[in-house]
Amino acid sequence: MSSEEDEEYVFLCPECDESLKVNDSMKESLVDRGCVICGTSVTLKAFTKNPAGDSP
Amino acid sequence: MTLNRETQLSREETDSILGRHETGVLSLAREDEPYSIPISYGYDAEERRFYLRLVSTPESEKRRFLASSPHTRLVVYEEDDPIYRSVVTSGTLNEVPRDALTVDHIEQYGEAKRPLFEIWGESRRDLDIQLYQLEPDELSGRRIEIERDDTDS
Numbered sequence: 001m002s003s004e005e006d007e008e009y010v011f012l013c014p015e016c017d018e019s020l021k022v023n024d025s026m027k028e029s030l031v032d033r034g035c036v037i038c039g040t041s042v043t044l045k046a047f048t049k050n051p052a053g054d055s056p
Numbered sequence: 057m058t059l060n061r062e063t064q065l066s067r068e069e070t071d072s073i074l075g076r077h078e079t080g081v082l083s084l085a086r087e088d089e090p091y092s093i094p095i096s097y098g099y100d101a102e103e104r105r106f107y108l109r110l111v112s113t114p115e116s117e118k119r120r121f122l123a124s125s126p127h128t129r130l131v132v133y134e135e136d137d138p139i140y141r142s143v144v145t146s147g148t149l150n151e152v153p154r155d156a157l158t159v160d161h162i163e164q165y166g167e168a169k170r171p172l173f174e175i176w177g178e179s180r181r182d183l184d185i186q187l188y189q190l191e192p193d194e195l196s197g198r199r200i201e202i203e204r205d206d207t208d209s
Contacts, residue, residue, distance in 0.1 A: 033166025
């Protein structure tokens with residue numbers, strides 16, 4: 001997986017409640033393919049900025 | 057009288073069957089006790105690797121078998137009378153940890169259909185969904201054609 005610094009977002013699945021730290025390319029894939037855990041379609045609303053990912 | 061003509065499938069034919077299906081029967085064992093369940097899978101023909109989402113509840117039989125042994129067999133078959141094809145694979149079931157997930161995993165599990173046979177009636181929040189990869193040690197396919205003569209009818 002990407003390094004901690006690259007994990008810019010926190011993904012929270014609205015269906016299964018799974019929470020994952022993801023980078024930009026993983027975010028795009030999740031929107032494109034759905035939740036990797038339960039398969040539910042997800043939108044950009046499922047992502048928030050990861051505070052730890054902003055640190056230098 | 058019925059005659060069976062059996063042939064080995066090529067790699068391409070085997071991959072084709074696995075690609076056009078999305079369900080199979082997964083078998084696990086614990087000591088001398090067998091356990092088989094219908095599952096949904098995704099298949100990467102290039103890597104010859106299976107991707108599975110397995111859903112269980114804390115006290116379920118499935119959980120106990122999954123915890124007991126990573127060795128497994130998966131059977132996928134189809135019938136289009138008089139031709140029957142089957143693919144059998146044996147290998148190791150490896151859990152994919154959440155912190156090891158990559159873009160590639162997201163894409164592969166996107167190909168793996170929702171677990172058609174799993175219990176989605178319960179809230180997903182109450183279910184334990186684990187991601188697994190099945191790395192085949194053996195993977196082979198067979199084609200059987202039933203040849204019947206007039207006396208069968």
